[in-house]
Amino acid sequence: MTSYSQRSAIGRLLTKERGTIYKVFGSLPSAAICFPNIYRLGASNLGLHFLYQTVNSRSDFLGERFFCDFQPISLENCQPLNRFNIILFPIPYELDFANCLEMLHCAGIPPLRKDRTEAHPIICAGGVAVTMNPLPLYDFMDIMVLGDGELTLPVLLDTFIGTKGKKQEILQTLRGDTGFFVPGDEHDDEISKIPRRAIYHDLIGPPISSVFLTPETEFPDTCLLEMTRGCPYNCAFCYIGHNQKPFRFHHFESITQVMKDKSSMTNRFGLISSAVTAHPELDKICEYAMRERLDISFSSLRADHLSDPVIGILIQSGQRTLTLAPETGSDEFRNALAKSMTNDEILDAVARGLKAGIVNLKLYFILGLPGEGAGEIEASAELVRKIQRILVEEGRKRGHIGEIIVAVSFFVPKPGTPFAAKPQPGISDLKKRQQRFHASLRALPHVRFQPADPYEAAVQMRLSCGGRDTAKILLNKIKGRLSWKTALGLFKT
Numbered sequence: 001m002t003s004y005s006q007r008s009a010i011g012r013l014l015t016k017e018r019g020t021i022y023k024v025f026g027s028l029p030s031a032a033i034c035f036p037n038i039y040r041l042g043a044s045n046l047g048l049h050f051l052y053q054t055v056n057s058r059s060d061f062l063g064e065r066f067f068c069d070f071q072p073i074s075l076e077n078c079q080p081l082n083r084f085n086i087i088l089f090p091i092p093y094e095l096d097f098a099n100c101l102e103m104l105h106c107a108g109i110p111p112l113r114k115d116r117t118e119a120h121p122i123i124c125a126g127g128v129a130v131t132m133n134p135l136p137l138y139d140f141m142d143i144m145v146l147g148d149g150e151l152t153l154p155v156l157l158d159t160f161i162g163t164k165g166k167k168q169e170i171l172q173t174l175r176g177d178t179g180f181f182v183p184g185d186e187h188d189d190e191i192s193k194i195p196r197r198a199i200y201h202d203l204i205g206p207p208i209s210s211v212f213l214t215p216e217t218e219f220p221d222t223c224l225l226e227m228t229r230g231c232p233y234n235c236a237f238c239y240i241g242h243n244q245k246p247f248r249f250h251h252f253e254s255i256t257q258v259m260k261d262k263s264s265m266t267n268r269f270g271l272i273s274s275a276v277t278a279h280p281e282l283d284k285i286c287e288y289a290m291r292e293r294l295d296i297s298f299s300s301l302r303a304d305h306l307s308d309p310v311i312g313i314l315i316q317s318g319q320r321t322l323t324l325a326p327e328t329g330s331d332e333f334r335n336a337l338a339k340s341m342t343n344d345e346i347l348d349a350v351a352r353g354l355k356a357g358i359v360n361l362k363l364y365f366i367l368g369l370p371g372e373g374a375g376e377i378e379a380s381a382e383l384v385r386k387i388q389r390i391l392v393e394e395g396r397k398r399g400h401i402g403e404i405i406v407a408v409s410f411f412v413p414k415p416g417t418p419f420a421a422k423p424q425p426g427i428s429d430l431k432k433r434q435q436r437f438h439a440s441l442r443a444l445p446h447v448r449f450q451p452a453d454p455y456e457a458a459v460q461m462r463l464s465c466g467g468r469d470t471a472k473i474l475l476n477k478i479k480g481r482l483s484w485k486t487a488l489g490l491f492k493t
């Protein structure tokens with residue numbers, strides 16, 4: 001796309017947005033908020049909204065947004081990335097690491113830290129993927145922010161102001177502080193220097209919510225709202241459950257206050273949480289939303305806590321798809337994964353949802369988990385068959401049979417979990433497991449199989465658990481504009 005067509009595309013996007021924040025570029029120190037993926041995904045990312053709100057709520061800073069589907073110019077003032085003082089990358093997934101480097105490269109900023117000078121912007125990365133394992137980005141970033149941004153972002157911006165933006169002084173000031181991982185020189189013993197993550201224990205203040213709304217995203221014109229942080233469950237494969245403790249939640253009053261405050265912009269709210277049904281006041285919140293005629297959507301729901309008020313608000317809001325994560329179809333195996341949920345509870349949730357008016361289902365399964373054999377894969381297929389029978393039966397009564405999407409992901413060992421040291425099966429093994437699962441569902445009508453990419457899972461595993469050397473995979477990927485498969489092959493040789 002030419003620069004002119006880029007600007008036109010950005011202009012069209014902004015005319016559809018509400019809540020965009022404009023300040024005069026050049027009048028204040030500037031932060032580029034770079035989401036390392038496309039606009040459609042970034043607009044539904046609460047980490048991005050948090051940065052946009054926090055930076056711009058200050059009178060001494062300005063923040064503008066960048067996305068991967070545009071050249072590196074800001075949406076608000078069409079300014080090039082290399083003109084900003086600080087670059088902030090909120091990174092939810094490991095595979096987005098490569099997009100960060102690509103964005104820098106496209107902006108003429110050397111991705112490797114050793115190739116940059118004092119004159120280049122200060123480049124910072126944060127978010128779950130960085131907190132989980134900052135080492136793949138060690139050679140690229142000036143600062144990596146670990147943990148909750150409420151505690152770290154104000155310190156970073158204050159330090160910038162206090163040092164008048166002198167990069168070396170900023171790095172010296174922050175090095176070793178809780179939540180700030182500031183890399184040293186090439187020969188550093190980096191692992192011993194990873195600081196503790198910052199934990200915002202109290203979750204005081206209003207919940208993080210959408211600053212701007214747009215129809216051009218997964219949740220169109222919806223105000224996303226953070227319900228909880230962490231998770232009270234401890235599924236053995238899951239990073240969040242084991243590493244984002246303690247489980248915290250926003251109270252009914254603060255959640256409904258956001259709903260009231262944003263009611264002039266929208267009546268649609270997306271409740272975001274890794275464990276929304278663990279919120280102790282969820283039913284009360286749903287009943288409030290019913291009374292106020294608000295439309296509510298959820299990121300995903302746990303089948304064992306699917307209450308009638310939750311189903312009720314889904315139906316009233318016009319939601320037609322129920323998203324559940326059985327992970328496996330074997331109760332025994334699910335128990336071994338420390339996921340306390342049974343097939344009976346899943347089938348009951350499905351039946352109640354379909355009876356109430358849900359039409360489609362999305363089911364998440366993980367393949368390649370430690371201890372998984374052919375029997376566990378068959379059990380997952382059997383659970384889908386049972387769910388499909390309920391879907392068809394309820395659909396016939398209604399005169400329309402919906403669809404089940406079976407979405408697969410592969411096991412990726414995560415640091416700080418009981419499965420951290422468990423091996424991920426090899427790529428050909430992962431492919432076979434997926435083929436076996438797919439084959440057992442192929443003949444089943446109304447079921448759509450959404451496969452996972454085993455190469456991406458293999459890269460994800462290295463980026464989640466690997467050391468500084470994994471930077472090579474990222475460099476391979478961006479230098480040659482390679483697929484993950486090829487970038488991984490070069491890393492191994």
Ligand code: SF4
Nearest residue numbers: 231233235238241274
């Ligand atoms: S998989 Fe879901 S329920 Fe289990 S620990 Fe993780 S976030 Fe919590």
